[in-house]
Amino acid sequence: MAVYHAVGASAPRTDALGKVTGRTPFPGDLVMEGMLHIKILFAGRPHARIVRIDTSAAQAAPGVVAVLTARDVPVNEYGLIVPDQPVLCGPGSSKSGADVVRWEGDQVALVVADTEEQAAAGRDLISIEWEELPAVFWVNEATQPGAPQLHPGSPGNQLVHWLIRWGEMEAGWAASAVIVEGEYQTPFQEHAYLQPEAGLGYLDESGRVTVQVAGQWTHEDRKQICHALNLPEGQVRVVYPAIGGAFGGREDMSVQIVLALAAWRTGRPVKIVWSREESIIGHPKRHPMTIRTRWGADRDGRLTAVEATTWADAGAYASTTTKVLGNANLMVTGPYRVPNARVDTYGIYTNNPPGGAFRGFGGPQAAFAAESQMNKLAQALGLDPVELRMRNLLEDGDLMPVGTPLPPGVTIRQVTERCALEAGWKHGDDGWSRPDLAGPAPQRARGIGIGCAFKNVGFSFGYPEQSWAKIELIGGRQIERVVLYQAGADVGQGAHTVMMQMAAEAVGVPLERVRLVPSDTATSLNSGTTSASRLSFMSGNAIRGAAERALVAWQGEERPAVGEYLYRAPATTPYDPQTGACEPNFAYGYVAQAAEVEVDLETGQIRLIRVISTNDVGRALNPQQVEGQIEGSVVQAQGYVLLENLVVEGGRVRTPHLSTYLIPTVLDVPDEIRTVVLELADPRGPFGARGMAEMPFLPLAPAVTAAVHDAVGIWFDSFPLTPDRVWRRLQASEHCRPRP
Amino acid sequence: MLPDYDSLAPATWAEALAALAAQPDVVPIAGGTNVVVGMRAGELRGRTLMDINRLPELHGIRVSDGHVVIGGGTTVAELLASPAITEHAYPLHQAAAAFANPLVRNRATIGGNLVDASPAADTYPPLLVLDAEVELVSLHGVRWLPLDQFVLGVNQTERRPEELLRSVRWPLAPERSAGLHHKLALRKGTACSVMSAAVRVDTDQLGRCTAARIALGAVAPRPIRAHEAEQSLVGESLTEVTIRRAAQLAGQACRPIDDVRSSAAYRRRVAEVVVRRLLTAVDLELKEGAQA
Numbered sequence A: 001m002a003v004y005h006a007v008g009a010s011a012p013r014t015d016a017l018g019k020v021t022g023r024t025p026f027p028g029d030l031v032m033e034g035m036l037h038i039k040i041l042f043a044g045r046p047h048a049r050i051v052r053i054d055t056s057a058a059q060a061a062p063g064v065v066a067v068l069t070a071r072d073v074p075v076n077e078y079g080l081i082v083p084d085q086p087v088l089c090g091p092g093s094s095k096s097g098a099d100v101v102r103w104e105g106d107q108v109a110l111v112v113a114d115t116e117e118q119a120a121a122g123r124d125l126i127s128i129e130w131e132e133l134p135a136v137f138w139v140n141e142a143t144q145p146g147a148p149q150l151h152p153g154s155p156g157n158q159l160v161h162w163l164i165r166w167g168e169m170e171a172g173w174a175a176s177a178v179i180v181e182g183e184y185q186t187p188f189q190e191h192a193y194l195q196p197e198a199g200l201g202y203l204d205e206s207g208r209v210t211v212q213v214a215g216q217w218t219h220e221d222r223k224q225i226c227h228a229l230n231l232p233e234g235q236v237r238v239v240y241p242a243i244g245g246a247f248g249g250r251e252d253m254s255v256q257i258v259l260a261l262a263a264w265r266t267g268r269p270v271k272i273v274w275s276r277e278e279s280i281i282g283h284p285k286r287h288p289m290t291i292r293t294r295w296g297a298d299r300d301g302r303l304t305a306v307e308a309t310t311w312a313d314a315g316a317y318a319s320t321t322t323k324v325l326g327n328a329n330l331m332v333t334g335p336y337r338v339p340n341a342r343v344d345t346y347g348i349y350t351n352n353p354p355g356g357a358f359r360g361f362g363g364p365q366a367a368f369a370a371e372s373q374m375n376k377l378a379q380a381l382g383l384d385p386v387e388l389r390m391r392n393l394l395e396d397g398d399l400m401p402v403g404t405p406l407p408p409g410v411t412i413r414q415v416t417e418r419c420a421l422e423a424g425w426k427h428g429d430d431g432w433s434r435p436d437l438a439g440p441a442p443q444r445a446r447g448i449g450i451g452c453a454f455k456n457v458g459f460s461f462g463y464p465e466q467s468w469a470k471i472e473l474i475g476g477r478q479i480e481r482v483v484l485y486q487a488g489a490d491v492g493q494g495a496h497t498v499m500m501q502m503a504a505e506a507v508g509v510p511l512e513r514v515r516l517v518p519s520d521t522a523t524s525l526n527s528g529t530t531s532a533s534r535l536s537f538m539s540g541n542a543i544r545g546a547a548e549r550a551l552v553a554w555q556g557e558e559r560p561a562v563g564e565y566l567y568r569a570p571a572t573t574p575y576d577p578q579t580g581a582c583e584p585n586f587a588y589g590y591v592a593q594a595a596e597v598e599v600d601l602e603t604g605q606i607r608l609i610r611v612i613s614t615n616d617v618g619r620a621l622n623p624q625q626v627e628g629q630i631e632g633s634v635v636q637a638q639g640y641v642l643l644e645n646l647v648v649e650g651g652r653v654r655t656p657h658l659s660t661y662l663i664p665t666v667l668d669v670p671d672e673i674r675t676v677v678l679e680l681a682d683p684r685g686p687f688g689a690r691g692m693a694e695m696p697f698l699p700l701a702p703a704v705t706a707a708v709h710d711a712v713g714i715w716f717d718s719f720p721l722t723p724d725r726v727w728r729r730l731q732a733s734e735h736c737r738p739r740p
Numbered sequence B: 001m002l003p004d005y006d007s008l009a010p011a012t013w014a015e016a017l018a019a020l021a022a023q024p025d026v027v028p029i030a031g032g033t034n035v036v037v038g039m040r041a042g043e044l045r046g047r048t049l050m051d052i053n054r055l056p057e058l059h060g061i062r063v064s065d066g067h068v069v070i071g072g073g074t075t076v077a078e079l080l081a082s083p084a085i086t087e088h089a090y091p092l093h094q095a096a097a098a099f100a101n102p103l104v105r106n107r108a109t110i111g112g113n114l115v116d117a118s119p120a121a122d123t124y125p126p127l128l129v130l131d132a133e134v135e136l137v138s139l140h141g142v143r144w145l146p147l148d149q150f151v152l153g154v155n156q157t158e159r160r161p162e163e164l165l166r167s168v169r170w171p172l173a174p175e176r177s178a179g180l181h182h183k184l185a186l187r188k189g190t191a192c193s194v195m196s197a198a199v200r201v202d203t204d205q206l207g208r209c210t211a212a213r214i215a216l217g218a219v220a221p222r223p224i225r226a227h228e229a230e231q232s233l234v235g236e237s238l239t240e241v242t243i244r245r246a247a248q249l250a251g252q253a254c255r256p257i258d259d260v261r262s263s264a265a266y267r268r269r270v271a272e273v274v275v276r277r278l279l280t281a282v283d284l285e286l287k288e289g290a291q292a
């Protein structure tokens, strides 16, 4: 392995001191002289037309400076992929259909006032004449004839349908010795990042409409603002201060456009801070999915055919649903050799909160179905679940059902093997066998389960993936300072530190000499988004390119020596509409996890005792941060499978506070999370690195349900496994047998 | 967003009582962990807050005259750190340990918990099995009420607007008595109880139960005692049979609701399980005590 001086070390986070001492400003902390405050009137109902909106009382209220409605938005639409969402809903809009609210989080009016209290009071004085429209909350109802239609261009409320047709299904079933069928249901999940949406809007010294906000992609935020305000890019600026977590939930616009709109209309600095309730109601969620699937295998446990149909609740607007479901469509057959496959994936509009990006991006739902099917197949065949996987995992050159192989460097077999060994599986002459567990407490049962997964790195399906970086080398005879320009957002994961480490490595100077000019559209070109586990991979390659050019300029005696580079990732291709054939991604990370649980047979409470997470990260650029991402993923996935329960009734979130939408606390983390990092270099990654920050989320849910099955003999095909729900199944089950 | 409010900070006990008597809109604030949450949700608009944290009358944990007496302003963290509580009120110690999280425990007071009177208020079940009484004081005088009579319903108590809860007291337990508490919640930190229970059993030399107390939280509009279950144990030895029967009766005493945390059916069922486990553990402890 190559020897590096700056990457591969756990360099302390450059942002650590400011954050632990409270000095680092987050968007909610920003203040400017003469600043006004915004409150948003949300729809608060799932489907209705605004017939009339009367803002006169609000306008006349003390301290109110402006009330902005749909009429004030030049191009009243936005959306990351399809601009199907009004900035503000109401009559008099520049876009037809924008007088309709389609979920409770639709934004209707902005009240801008001297104080936050006055803005809130003004908001409460807006009077609206509503015409309630019939609403639809279930995917199966939304697709029925006669169901309320949300968007004119999407008959049957169908936003997207992806498919894969591969091999001969009849032949596949005929070759099967066993066939396992399952229907899986996965829930909403809320990002629950530490910092609710907030920001500051103002006109900067050169008159640009400027927004300081926490997002995931400065240049995309700017594009969305420019579109809605009908302004050229040169007149809008987006800057990210410190960002308090994102997990995909900051990809969509929340306060970006309204801050720009209010600053632009009033000419004054404006500030907004969402409450936790506004945050939970106001941004998209992880898609709930129903996956019906059938897997066949021959007597030796080799997969013969997989059929899967997925319905995802897209909610009221498209957001990133088409891309999320592209991933789910690809991953629902698992990281396995599947000779015959028939896959259909539908995204359906409803009047629920929109589904959007969330760590794993369609992968967790698909992995839950695929891994559960593998665990059930193992049971049906009388094979150990590790043994069954070993007979089917993809290797270099194996074709996926989309007709192409994974990019070179497929390591799913290595991570699974290592995970099994670390968890206590034994490998003997007759294959793999399950570990023995410590005896449970009275009235409890223990079990262990395993799962594995792959996660793409970077945007998929033909997207022109690229990332820009610039490096300035300053000094005389030797390089005294390195200034790195890169807009990639540090959402709290430590990306800035890692970028600086990569710059130090690429230039060949100690880390202390590197300074970063971070996320600001005024100083950087487009570096792309912090999502799809892409940032280290993409910005790393851009930084390497920029460093190389800067060093050439340095050799040529330029002072400062400047290198700019636009890294373009290897090309991918979209799904073929008839067969689904494509080259979906240019890079992947691979992961396997084992989970041990104890089930209280009388109360249904599940304790997650131990998680082993084995991850091929290619190269741990900063091992401490890698570990942080793995542990964070595990705990977030633990919440997903065991605890988090977003109750949505009639399109309204009934758990809009962190006292009712519970996420794990530090006391709830497993007794042991063993993080095993493999560094099997990705030939395409910077210094061999793969993206890694999503994949440890994927296998935990199916590993936990497999462990519960091991303990009590019941398959849970839906979650969260709240005690109440587990207790019901334990009651109803005749087979509930505690393992002796 | 915290709305504007007026506030008072009386320096003496007399001033505090006078302010309460004079202005019916005055709301005492101790740790504020209920009051501030309520204000953010738009409650208590236009009310005047009265900070009672600095009044020495509300502080202190004492053992005297065969009683444990604690000030109404005692924080949950102070309960947790007090050897007297661990020794003389172990169920209350356990409830304090399972209460909220360390930050909230530093502020939350016993008086606030009892006066707020949430059905899930965690100090009620242990204090109910300890036979606690509360002391209510106003300019008009002092009265003591058994805790079981003090609490009426969801956020409702016998406290009159002009009264402060000055202290809580309970008699020291007799010999051969043991008590325990358990909180069942959806997670370990910062969680509202799905249900909670405390039990206490006093026995004679032969190990027969002379008195039993079983109290349950979050299974009815107010924390309750399961009187029939208690009665069923009196005069009996704790055995698998008597424990099971008492636990069943405790389950039947519940009047739970469905909410986002769990179903009513689940609450009733786990109340039975938890009471059975607690009584079984208490039995074990008493037997170990008898051998020692």
Ligand SMILES: Cc1cc2nc3c(=O)[nH]c(=O)nc-3n(C[C@H](O)[C@H](O)[C@H](O)COP(=O)(O)OP(=O)(O)OC[C@H]3O[C@@H](n4cnc5c(N)ncnc54)[C@H](O)[C@@H]3O)c2cc1C
Pocket (backbone or CB within 6 Å): B027, B028, B029, B030, B031, B032, B033, B034, B035, B036, B037, B052, B058, B072, B073, B098, B099, B100, B101, B104, B107, B108, B109, B110, B111, B112, B113, B114, B115, B116, B120, B121, B122, B123, B163, B164, B165, B166, B190, B191, B192, B193
């Ligand atoms: C994050 C969080 C977690 C929580 N977890 C738990 C938990 O696990 N278990 C639990 O039971 N509760 C919990 N609570 C609720 C709350 O912390 C408790 O009820 C706490 O004991 C209230 O005490 P306080 O001193 O903060 O009350 P305050 O908010 O100051 O007052 C509450 C009420 O009591 C009145 N009051 C206070 N002191 C007196 C007095 N001496 N005389 C007369 N009236 C008085 C006030 O006027 C007010 O009506 C939690 C709250 C939060 C915010």
